[in-house]
Amino acid sequence: MLGINMDDVIALIESMRTQLIVIGVALCVAIVLTVAVNKFWLKSQGWRKLIHSWSWIAATVAIMVAVSMILFGPLNTTLNLMSGSGTLSAASKARAEKLATEIQNEGVTLLENNDSSLPLADGSAVNVFGWASSNPIYGGTGSGSMNTKYPTTSLIQGLQDAGLKTNEQLTKKYTDYRADRPIVGMVSQDWSLPEPTAASYTDAEMSQAKNFSKKAIVVIGRSGGEGADLPTDMSKVSTHPAGYVSKVQAFGGEETHDYVNNGDYNDFEAGQGYLTLSKTEQDLVKLVTSNFDDVTVIYNGANAMNLNWVNDYSQIKSVLWCPPAGQTGFASLGSILAGKVNPSGKTSDTFIRDFTKAAWYNNIGHWNYENMTDFNTDGGFFGKFTPSFVNYVEGIYVGYKFFETAAAEGALNYDEAVQYPFGYGLSYTTFSQTMSDPTVSDGKVSFDVTVTNTGSAEGKTAVEVFYNPPYTNGGIEKSTANLVAFEKTKSLKPGESETVKISFNESDMASYDTRGNGGYVLEAGDYQISINSDSHNRIESKTLNVASEVRYDGSNTHNGDKTAAVNHFADADGNGSVTYLSRANGFANLAQATAAPTNTELSSEYKQSFVNSSNVEKYLSDARSAEGDVKMPTTGAKNNIQLYQLYGKDYNDSMWDKLLDQLTYEQMAQLIGYAGYNNGAIPSIGKVRQSDVDGPAALNNNFTQQGSIGLPSSTTVASTWNKNLAKEFGKAIAQMGKDLQVTGWYAPAMNIHRSPYAGRNFEYFSEDPVLSGVMASSEIKEVQDAGMYAFMKHFALNDQEDYRLGMLHTWTNEQALREIYLKPFEMSVKDGGATAVMSAFNYVGNTWAGANNALLNDVLRKEWGFNGFVLTDYFGGYGYMDATESIYNGGNAMLATVKTTNEITDKSANTVAHMREAAHGILYAAVNTYVYANGAPKVEIALWQWIYYAAVAVITLLLLWAAWVSIRRFLKRHAAEKAAAEVEAEVLDETEADAPAEAEAPAAE
Template sequence: MLAINMEDVLKVVKTCIPYLIGFGIVLVLALIVIIVCRKVAVVKRKAIRSSAGIAILLAFVTTVNLICFGPMSSLISLSTGNGTITQEASDEATALGEEIGNEGIVLLKNENKNLPLADSAALNVFGWASTNPCYGGTGSGSLSDAYETTSLLDGLKEAGIETNQELSDFYVDYRADRPEVGMWAQDWTLPEPPQDQYSDELIENAKGFSEDAMVVITRVGGEGADLPTDLSQVTFESNSSDYEDFPEGSHFLELTQSEKDMIELVCANFDNVTLVYNGANAMELGFVDEYEQIKSAIWCPGAGQSGFRALGNILSGEVNPSGKTSDIFVKDLFNTPTSNNFGHFAYDNMEEFKVTNKDFVTQEEYDVYPNFINYVEGIYVGYRFYETASDEGFINYDDHVQYPFGYGLSYTTFEQEMSEITVSGDELSFDVTVKNTGDVSGKDVVEVYSNPPYTNGGIEKSTANLVAFEKTNELEPGDSETISITINKEDLASYDSEDAKAYVLEEGDYKISVRGDSHRILDEKTVSEKETIVYDEDNKRSTDEVVATNAFDHVAGDVTYLSRADKFANYEEATAAPESFSITEEAKATFINNANYNPEDYNNEEDAMPTTGAGNDITLAELRGADYEDERWETLLDNLTIKEMDTMIAIAGYQTSAADSVGKVGTIDCDGPASINNNFTGTGSIGFPSAVMIASTWNKEIAERFGESIGTMADDMGVSGWYAPAMNTHRSAFAGRNFEYYSEDGVLAGEIAAKAVQGAKSKGVYAYLKHYALNDQETDRNNMLVTWANEQSIREIYLKPFEEAVKKGEAQAIMSAFNYIGTEWAGGSDALLNQTLRNEWGFKGFVLTDYFGVYGYMNADQGIRNGNDAMLVAYDTETNHVKDTKSATSVNAMRQSCKNIMYTVVNSRAYEDGNLSTGLMSWQIAAIVIDVILGALMILLAVLTVKKYKGRANNEAKRDNQ
């Protein structure tokens, strides 16, 4: 989502122009009258001029009122609500942020028990990033600056680790601030002092200070731009004139030359080195094995405002690390199935769909043609490809993978043992006994994977698929814990888009394993399915409202998808970069943007016009807790006027609009996902660690407490909706918003998000799952990005986290995405929003667009007719208002959208006792009071003017009579 910017301000000003023109006309006329009356008698001239002045004042007050209660009403309301977060809630959030770090920081390497450090340790901390680390990311996911942030070095010091101040001062003196990787512009410079700036004295002093050294490497991403895959094409500065930090063709997730030189220097002078990678995007870390001096390595994603305390806890040994990677770490990011099909690809035959946008920084206009992206890897995303390709003998696993998905070390050791699997109806059940076999207490994660039977050339299947996970309690040395696992058979099914057009559980042997990570099997059992089960209309999955069947045939496009057949025989062909940049004529004929969308083309003559403005004696509050199908909804909806429905749909940026006819109050929604921030009042909450670190805890209970904490602080602020959690898939390590999204795996992401949603909901706050769906890169995200993907991957990979969070978390709100699904905007995709989300999954709630910047393709008419209920903008734009308010098809769609919005709102904190306020807002009351005072003043001035005129006229008459 986009934050407020100068473009917004200019658009708001534009909506006020008609009112200002009206005032200008009155002002000009009044001035003309004042000038013309110069030749009138003095008494009349003074009266006329006084009256003209009063007219100008009246026109000014009227104009201000029309603007404030008209186009500016929404923005003023948003800017005047300013609840205060209690100290207790902030303190609890701060403590929870540290706890998330304790369980989400991942120990990647620890040779010779290099960690934890000795008691009262002294530590040399190298790397410029140690003084300016990554706390989160930029854009709508950034942290509030209203709260104290524990820095990386402070986190170590609080844990009793003394750091080399001389080194830290050296880095601060080199550069104090981090180059901005912002939403509107990016400077990808990575400050790091060249090796020749380290004096001999500095190094000798460091060696005298401690035998231990730590190197910090940081990477920061954010909304609006993906991480560069070729630094020669973006803005950055090398740290030395003697060399290029990033030679041509270098990417952002490898070491710079300055970083390499610094590591060489450290390893030449210290034998016990710890490498800390601080960033959410999976970096190339193969270099940690190239230096025997690097004994230990840690992954610490964005730590939020208190998470670096956890880094100190882990280094000191106060906390035993238990985090597991939420993504796979590969050795060569340019040699992945996605690498050739991520980034910018513009169609060369879509001239008729060109739109003109503005650059957010320069305000210069530029032409945009539809772009595209091919999800050629199919279901083989992340670890699924590497595990399957290894099992097929297509790759040597160790040559490609640095750290598997679900990988993480501990200061102790564990063993896990499965019981026999019990099959009862459609469920598989077994126990996993986890025993701490080491000499330090700690936690472990039970990761359960399935390896389904595969027929060469048949339904695509990975040999490793996460199906369940649980985290143990703290186990003392020698202690055990037994965790019960239950899996529905249907969760082992694969989607067959070719033949059955449904989920299919094929006959054969299913290997169910517990693993230390996606690659290391700890124990395994086999369950045999004697007959193929098709989950069709006669046998839908238990969690589906209606049967899941093909809805995205039109999204596959003219793309060759990666197949496991014959040991990935089509790998080179499928994963190659696009050769053609022309859309097919067949697909082109279905492409929609605002240039060719006409709502009347989609009207149904059989639709009946619903009742509006009925005046029934029923209010929204009476339907709190009522079933979505309760017949009283229809009576309530009859009360809505066309104008009220249009406003509720059109003006839904950071709010839902009020509707007097049904007693619907306005509500406030705020940004996330690592905190709850009001962009209008400046009030924000404590910032939590990034979603990646939360996912890396593999701890559902912590995720739920995170949601509860957000909900508590939102309630303090008077906020009912939270623009989070962000659910998109880590398709590429270079995706700019990976810090906001949980994982490459839908089960891990979905389970963690479901708990966060439940936590917020327990406090009456509705969470918006975003960005639905396939919004997995920032490049061209709002430049008509046509996304091509096959049905199986859409369902099994990209919709999976949303599905889990809707079904298990009972999410009440969704934010749709900027990109296209095939040739339709995601916010106008019936297949995505109605067929799948509502019909199949049973979602009850409303769908909001991502930031409604129009961009040549977003419009309310298309949205409401296809399941997108509201537009995320707080002022009028070209297309956020419904254009067709006459047809029964459109008015019925408006009515349905308003029902969805109100169903969510009435069941939120906004309608809890003590929160419900149906009266005027404070600013409106103040404005009315001021209007009354000014009105009285103008009446008084008018009376005085008349009296003075009469007095002067009488005096003049007397003089004439004398």
């Protein structure tokens, strides 16, 4: 989601044009009258002064009316957003700070620990190298950023608080070098990696460090944020004179120059990406490993970095992955290093040795359609856009599913490709796990796993359950490894055991079969159910036989679907223009499928059905014709129903019709069109304005600057593999939300880590849909149960940032869409009870996600049973977002605060009927919040309105006083002028009377 930008400002000024003209005219008229009566008109001072006064009084009244129209018109939403926010209670702060540490305790993952390098002895002294140690990654940028009002626990402070002694001389070197972190913003990004060169370390400095401690820690940091993906080729970013690099990103455009560090050398060669070590960092690692024999590397970032280099140095004994920690989470890093906390994190993504070997490598980013320039749009502040595309060629083989299956088929050497598998993580102790035989009852697969701590330190671990389904060559695509369930143990003391109960639906092992009409099918055969230490290494395996095929249809729907899942996205796969990776014949088409696209033209079939702002009116006209005659819905009825009366009632309760009949066209248009950061007020039905704010690691009100404590990133939450921590995350958000008078949370985000280069991976959970879905739905359930609504986002396929506003056609096949990309959203509806959705900027196939009937109606509502409302992502228009198109296809509200194309002006019966249903979803989510739980909420007048009313009262009194004074003075002046005129007349009469007679008549001749 985007924040306020220059387009907003321009649009806001444009929306006030009429009122600003009135103000200008009023001022001009007053000035003209003032000048005219002075120089060219009246000689009477009384009338002159009166016209002066009344022209300015009239101008002031006109200006007051115009300003009132602005305040209660174009500026109304913005002003309301700037009021009505609470503050965090001490209890909420304490809970959030404690939770942040607890999440980070279990989210940090130990990747290497040779020679028992860790934990460190109590009170150990350590040298902490790397500029990132002085300015670590707390979160990301954009909507997921931290609120700067609250203090942060730094990485160094976290180590010191754990009793470790750090080399302050080294830390000072880094803070003196640079104090601020380069900004990775939404419009432009500074991708520089500040790091003093190896040559800058003097012999004296290295001697001091070696005398200080024999232990060295090297911290490497990588940032990410909304609006741009991480550069895959750092040689194609612009270099600034100071030596730092910036990618000038107008959501797709970039300058190309070499990146130079300090003007001495290229830090990156062609083809080297942001997730590889820079030359300066390589030199630092060489410097440290040549001076210290016991080195720990800490990688601080949400994007799975290429860490293959750590194996090149025998001195690197231990490696930790520390994803973004939030505002207080770095306290846990010191505790882990010092052994006060035993690490139990597991990787939420696969760490690979060579990105070029990944199935996604040649197909991330975007390609412009060469034959679509006639659909070019003006993205305003973000530049010009041509319709573009990206191909999800790997199909279902995302992340570990590709590497595990390709290795099993002999298509790659696993150890050469993968460094740290998905679900991998070490501990300071060891565990054994044994599983009982699985049983099936009422469609549930169940068994027990006994976990025993076989080591010498207390700790936790995860129980990871995978299945390997039967596969027929050339049949339905299937991965050899599929996470199906997981649990986290309690903290076990040495020798202690715990029996963990595992249960999942047998239908969770079904695959989506696109043949025919499509549907889920559980094929007959042997399913290997295993408990694993990670996606690649099995601990124990059992065989579960499915005797006969199960097809999930209308009489037996899949996982509680309201209607049977069938093909709805046939036009999203490119209709033959994309070759998808297939397991057939041992991935025989691997090279062909994963190659970069060569066809950059959209087929005539898709071009004819493509919709953006250039042809949306024709599309809507055709849509109305296709719907036929529709009865005009009732509006403005007097049924005396108040919204609070619908609290807890079913979405289809008959009372809703009576309430909806009361809404006027204007009320619905305002509610739908201006839903940015708020759920608008409708006083006639007792609907109060409600506040919706950014997430996902915090609650951030961009207008009042009020916000919550920032929790660790979603990637960190996923790396805990602890459902309870995700639930506690949701509870903390809800508690802070109530403190801040918030009802809507723009989170959690649950798109897939398709590539480690995606800019918003810190906001998303994992490369795996089940891990993502469990964590997301756990957070959502707690938020919803507490009386708020959580916007699961971005629905769907917003798995990259580059060119997301450029009408980005995201092509994927229906099996991958359902099994990978929609799965977390499905779980969030069915298990989390979500009543709010944020749609995505991109196109799903050939249709904008915010107006995609198949996505928003056929699947979300009809199939999954969703009740609530769908909000667009930030509504800037951008040449393709249209409010009317959205509501015709399942959208409900526009995330807008100013006028763009978010206003609905068509008053046809068809459109009003869609507006009514859109309002229904918005109001359903709104009423089922804590605001209405105890009856009719108190209607509060915003602070700005109190100020306005007070100002109007004062100005009115002043105007009345000015009018009275002007009239009084006029009467005095008029009387004086009249008296003076009378005196002058009398004098004239007397003068005339005293004149000689001969002067009165001509002399006789």
